[in-house]
Amino acid sequence: MADIKTAAPEARTEAAEVRPKKKLTTSAMIASIASEGQETRPAPFGHALVEAARADERIVGMTADLGKYTDLHIFREAFPDRYYQMGMAEQLLFGAAAGLAHEGFIPFATTYAVFASRRAYDFIHQTIAEENLPVKIAAALPGLTSGYGPSHQATEDLALFRAMPNMTVLDPCDALEIEQAVPAMLAHDGPVYMRLLRGKVPVVLEEYGYRFEMGKAKIIRGGTDVLVISSGLTTMRALEVARTLEADKVSVAVLHVPTIKPLDTETILREAGKTGRMVLVVENHTVVGGLGEAVARVLLQEGMAPKFRHIGLPDEFLAAGALPTLHDRYGISADAIAASIKGWL
């Protein structure tokens, strides 16, 4: 299924020699989210940022000891003098990013989503968002994209950043979308939090002729039985599910919502208002405070009551282990989503 990486080269050697080939081991901090044979592109964020920075001298890159793990090393190689290593200090990272923004620069600041959302929250809230400064946060390992355990599983980042005034919140699905989101983040006058997929990132949306627009939800494919509303990598999974369920004569539409805030309520209402479809929100995030609750609120407020289901991560500290195992266990793998849909129809 997925490309599972082990924690260290020694471990990989050991695994190859001792363990049966198919055994899934606890993933390293960075586990691939690509399915087998899927087309990927390396470091789409890093390359897109370099391209943007060639045209805009205000851009600087900053990180807290995670340059290599957020694809910012691509930027560092291209613009070493515009790259600031702030050490393993996330509060400093965002406070200093605010300072550079005060001076007219546009910092792209990277770390893991857990550290941006949980450790540095007050710094982002007070030094960046309260002053509406153009600091662009790119946060790797969003939701459940690491088998390393709760320390690295940012299952509540969307809830936290949705709750922060002035903050725009993005959850892109693939390499194409990340490439297009970077110039949009730059053009936006204010702070942005983007969930970052890094490393070899799948290319999913190209075949649908998709273009990212900040604040816009888009129908990726139509369908008559189920409307899946999703963001980030769950859109990738929803599209797989839609193909799988075709064989079972279940027709699944996929509405991709890469901008979690501000929410494109108009498109959501239009699509959810088409009768006869179950509305299913699937998110790589705790069921508390994310896309599912946001959509439910929009529907209720308009007096819409379609058959509504919500798949998200449970409100608990998640297990360590191999990522495919965890995605199955917590219901956000393609197989698990398909099984849930069939059970509900």
Next chain:
Amino acid sequence: MTTQIGHNTDLPERAYRIRRNALRMGEVQGQGYIAQALDIADVLAVAYFHAMTYRPEDPHWEGRDRFLLSNGHYAIALYAALIEAGIIPEDELETYGADGSRLPMSGMAAYTPGMEMSGGSLGLGMSIAVGMALGLKRKTSGNRVYVLFSDGELDEGSVWEAVMSAAHYGLDNLIAVVDVNNQQADGPSTEMMGFEPLVDKMEAFGWFTQRVDGNDIDAVRDAFDAAKARNAGKPSIIIADTLMGKGVPFLEAREKNHFIRVEEHEWQLALSALDQGRTA
């Protein structure tokens, strides 16, 4: 356009007027961080009337020195200085802390001309200062970043993240002033969390470090001059030991003066006490 720099004239009179402005604002609310405003007035007088470059009529002028108030509850002190500097009209002090005022009790950048950051949550200013100092260097600007913070903020780990990084990046355009009045919300700062020996700590962190009596205005002036000399690529810190309530003896004598309430009749007494000190 006037550029305020190097006045060096009658700093004690400036400090007196800053204290007076602060007391008048305190009277409007009947309470506040008055004792801190009184203790830091001498430092602010030197900063705004000796050390810094700025244009009162254009608080966002690119060529200004930046002043960050990390301890946002000292806003009453900074407003008093900004009024004295002509950045805020004097009659606005009547609005201090009122609904719709540009002078809220805790300093916020969007509200007040000359307020460069939003404080309130302690321990933020040093990190912002590091980013600003990096930004000024990127722009090859000769301006400096001044950041004022309180001894209680030394308890915040993020301050030390920033302190370490300022030395790492050789930010000789950064001048920090820490107000050591040995008083924080729960009691004497050194008892809440020991931070001494502070000079040794700051030197070990790679900072050009001076410790002065923060209410000796000549000593404070000399310290600012020495800090501005860009000492071997090091950031500078002035550790200013101050006396809470300085200039008003009955407030100096109060044991718990972190946040004080003053009876209505006492404001006139406080102003009178201040005036006596001025002529003495």
